[in-house]
Amino acid sequence: MAANTTNCLKAFLVFLIVHLPFLVLSRCLEHKNPQSFNTLLSLEGLSKGQTDKNLPYLRQYLKRFGYLNYKETTLNGNYFDEVLESAVKLYQRNYHLKVTGKLDFDTVKKAANPRCGFPDIGLRFKSINNGDHTNNGDDDPDFLFIKNSSLYKFFDGNPKWPAEKTHLTYTFISAVHPIPQEDLSSASSQAFAEWTRNSKFTFAEVREGAVSDLRLGFFVGDHGDGHPFDGPLNVLAHAFAPTYGRLHLDGAEAWSLSPPPPGQIDIVWVTMHEIGHLLGLAHSSDPNAVMFAQVTPGVARRALTPDDIAGIQALYATP
Numbered sequence: 001m002a003a004n005t006t007n008c009l010k011a012f013l014v015f016l017i018v019h020l021p022f023l024v025l026s027r028c029l030e031h032k033n034p035q036s037f038n039t040l041l042s043l044e045g046l047s048k049g050q051t052d053k054n055l056p057y058l059r060q061y062l063k064r065f066g067y068l069n070y071k072e073t074t075l076n077g078n079y080f081d082e083v084l085e086s087a088v089k090l091y092q093r094n095y096h097l098k099v100t101g102k103l104d105f106d107t108v109k110k111a112a113n114p115r116c117g118f119p120d121i122g123l124r125f126k127s128i129n130n131g132d133h134t135n136n137g138d139d140d141p142d143f144l145f146i147k148n149s150s151l152y153k154f155f156d157g158n159p160k161w162p163a164e165k166t167h168l169t170y171t172f173i174s175a176v177h178p179i180p181q182e183d184l185s186s187a188s189s190q191a192f193a194e195w196t197r198n199s200k201f202t203f204a205e206v207r208e209g210a211v212s213d214l215r216l217g218f219f220v221g222d223h224g225d226g227h228p229f230d231g232p233l234n235v236l237a238h239a240f241a242p243t244y245g246r247l248h249l250d251g252a253e254a255w256s257l258s259p260p261p262p263g264q265i266d267i268v269w270v271t272m273h274e275i276g277h278l279l280g281l282a283h284s285s286d287p288n289a290v291m292f293a294q295v296t297p298g299v300a301r302r303a304l305t306p307d308d309i310a311g312i313q314a315l316y317a318t319p
């Protein structure tokens with residue numbers, strides 16, 4: 001009996017030693033996991049003058065993607081005020097929705113779609129490790145593009161690669177490997193080829209660890225550049241404006257190299273989009289453009305559109 005009790009105790013201790021780190025880790029991950037974009041669906045029907053416990057999440061979302069300025073409002077308020085209404089209208093205008101300022105079905109549905117992590121407006125996206133690669137002013141967001149008839153956009157200040165730099169090298173550095181390295185390499189070479197066909201740029205892969213202009217890879221959660229990834233869907237990837245050359249894919253996504261089955265994400269589409277940022281294109285308002293911020297799971301997009309091509313040609317038309 002005593003021996004049995006001792007054995008049970010031993011078994012329990014072994015269980016704890018083996019499982020405790022995982023239990024603690026999973027609790028931490030659970031705790032750190034941010035709200036999903038689907039939270040926005042619960043806000044359908046709300047308009048100015050109403051309150052809701054999830055309005056702070058909408059404020060954070062609109063701030064993150066450039067529609068709200070910290071200085072203008074408190075991010076923690078549960079009250080739907082005028083400033084929030086203006087931000088919703090701006091979002092609706094940018095996505096060609098009916099501009100009502102109300103959280104109608106089309107608006108919350110659109111906002112809940114998976115997307116690129118780069119803001120649509122304001123375009124302040126800098127690495128905490130390197131401040132020299134993008135505009136980093138902290139003025140009010142630039143809303144002027146709304147008046148512009150073209151749908152493609154550049155970053156504030158039009159950062160781009162120097163005129164003589166038309167051949168860019170790239171390498172892979174990943175923290176995780178959700179798909180085989182050969183698949184990432186194949187997806188990237190398809191994506192780069194599409195930009196080569198439609199711009200003055202050529203690209204070549206160099207061995208891992210070699211000096212290169214561009215670095216691509218999979219990361220999860222907080223990966224040191226101040227823009228943590230957020231698990232499946234929501235934000236899928238991000239990249240930096242010229243000439244920083246970093247392209248990060250969220251390793252938590254269900255990536256697909258072949259045309260994706262329902263729920264999976266086309267890695268060629270997303271990589272093509274992020275390369276557009278590396279070259280100096282911001283988000284287009286054209287829903288068919290590769291440079292449109294949102295990506296539809298289960299759908300492949302493998303070619304640049306006239307809007308993307310007009311954008312890259314215009315950016316590099318002058319030295």
Ligand SMILES: [Zn+2]
Nearest residue numbers: 116117118293
């Ligand atoms: Zn983007």
Ligand SMILES: [Zn+2]
Nearest residue numbers: 223225227248
């Ligand atoms: Zn990153």
